[in-house]
Amino acid sequence: MSAEAGSWIRIGDRTKTKDEVDERARRAARGYAELGVGRGDVVAVCMRNDFPFIEASVGAGFVGAYVVPVNWHNTPEEARYVLENSGAKVLVIHADLYRKLSHVVPAGIAVVVAATAPALMRPYKVDAESARVPDGATDWDAWIAGLAPLQPPFETSPGSMIYTSGTTGQPKGVRRQPPTPEQALASQQMMRTLGGLDLWTRPINEVVLLIPGPAYHSSPNGWMFAFYNLGANLVIEPRFDPEGVLRTIQDNRVTHALAVPTMFVRMLALPAQTRAKYDLSSLVFATHVGAPCAPHVKRGMIDWWGPVITEHYGSTEVGAVTFCTSQEWLAHPGTVGRRLDGCQVVIMGEDGRVLEAGEAGEIVCGRDLYPEFTYHGDDGKRQRSGRGRLVATGDVGYFDADGFLHLSGRASDMIIFGGTNIYPAEIEAELMKVPGVADCAVFGIPDEEFGEQVCAFIQPTDGADLDAEAIRADLKQRLASYKLPRRIEFTASLPREDTGKIFKRKLREPFWLGVGRSI
Secondary structure (H helix, E strand, C coil), rough: HHHHHHHHEEEEEEEHHHHHHHHHHHHHHHHHHHHHCCCCCCCECCCCCCCCHHHHHHHHHCCCCCCCCCCCCCCCCHHHHHHHHHCCCCCEEEEHHHHHHHCCCCCCCCEEEECCCHHHHCCCCCCHHHHHHCCCCEHHHHHCCCCCCCCCCCCCCCCEEEEEECCCCCCCCCEEEECHHHHHHHEHHHHHHCCCCCCCCCCHHHEEEEEECCCHHHHHHHHHHHHHCCCCEECCCCCCCCCHHHHHHHHHCCCCCEEEEEHHHHCCCCHHHHHHCCCCCCCCCEEECCCCCHHHHHHHHHHEEEECEEEEEEECCCEEEEEHHHHHHHCCEEEEEECCCEEEEEECCCCCCCCCCCCCCEEEEEEEECCCECCCCCCCHHHEEEEEEEEEEEEEEEECCCCCEEEEEEEHHCEEEEEEEECCHHHHHHCCCCCEEEEEEEEEEEEECEEEEEEEEEEEECCCCCCCCHHHHHCCCCCHHHHHCEEEEECCCCCCCCCCCECCCHHHHHCCCCCCCCC
């Protein structure tokens, strides 16, 4: 589809213009209004990457409602919690997912069911019967077709209310105030910087953004709708496939891409002849978010894709606060970047003192023109996360002498070994240098003498024959002895969230059962 036709969205083998999607979103907005949904209310969307996800979300914004993207991997009880806690008035859901979750949908929520698209059936092993809208359910397409488009003026969209991952306790929705015009303009400019659009000299409808991750997650969700609203073209993968992404970049002449480090690992693992088959020369900007990227992985991507790789650091609560180019990272390996204009980032000690360069402590940050937030239904948690005007991200890190931020790990992941603090991220970075280690997770497990000891779960590369003692000997050259994993387990795969993050809680939990202490 040519740029002259206006911007478009492509998902799998289907393409729609932005005008078509907007028109359907306005019809959905009319339907929401007739269901009593208005400013400050909630529409929940439980869907894989698909057009109805976009239409339902944009439509909610037109009536001033929040969108709660529900992680479709959730168990029924987890889904029930999000629907109840958010106070959703409407749920838009794929047919096969509705069949699994219908029994936990709280009474009083209006449900609209979209047929599961053919492009989603094979990747997710959905049969034809499960993909169709159940008899008696409100069919998304039929519902849309029977509504007249809502006419402007529209309400100010408050955006998505993302539920945090909930690795400790129940997840909480990050509910932000609707932006003022000044805040909306500042956020748009921030996205232009983060998204590599400041240096883009061609029309915006020549930008082609690739979203290979799940739209229910904070970063893909935010980028997808920010670029959509700017008028860029979108290519959204129904599901991440390492070679498929390369083919998508080539065939769609993708200019911009968003990824997580796990995607880089899986693409780098492709045979050299496979990687060489694809023309990636259209890429001018590719950023990664969501988790630390191992130095050798990042170097590998820069060597392969060129100096188009960037990253930024932040959180769902405060947005992005640092940014780093390929050139800056190569000069400061391991950094997540320097503070962005309009942002504050400090390192704070346990006593509340702001620490100097080189001193590790709690990362505390905020943006000057960013709508205030609370945790939906839990203002107390919001108050506990505050450090004056700023917010603690839960990460530990330090600034180097040149003002570049480096992460040490999650404060909640910290291992206390005989009174000494150990940060797993440091050990994981060194483990990733060991030949034959494809990926790893380090965490603390109970120890009668020292309180906690270091445990490492290691996923070997295909065909690698790893030995625990040999790994410890390798690490001993670079780590203090108290940081060496006392227990090493090898596993064919590590449990992951759909974002690519390793689900450490699932690995750690069995070790702490029955010991009388929370993990």
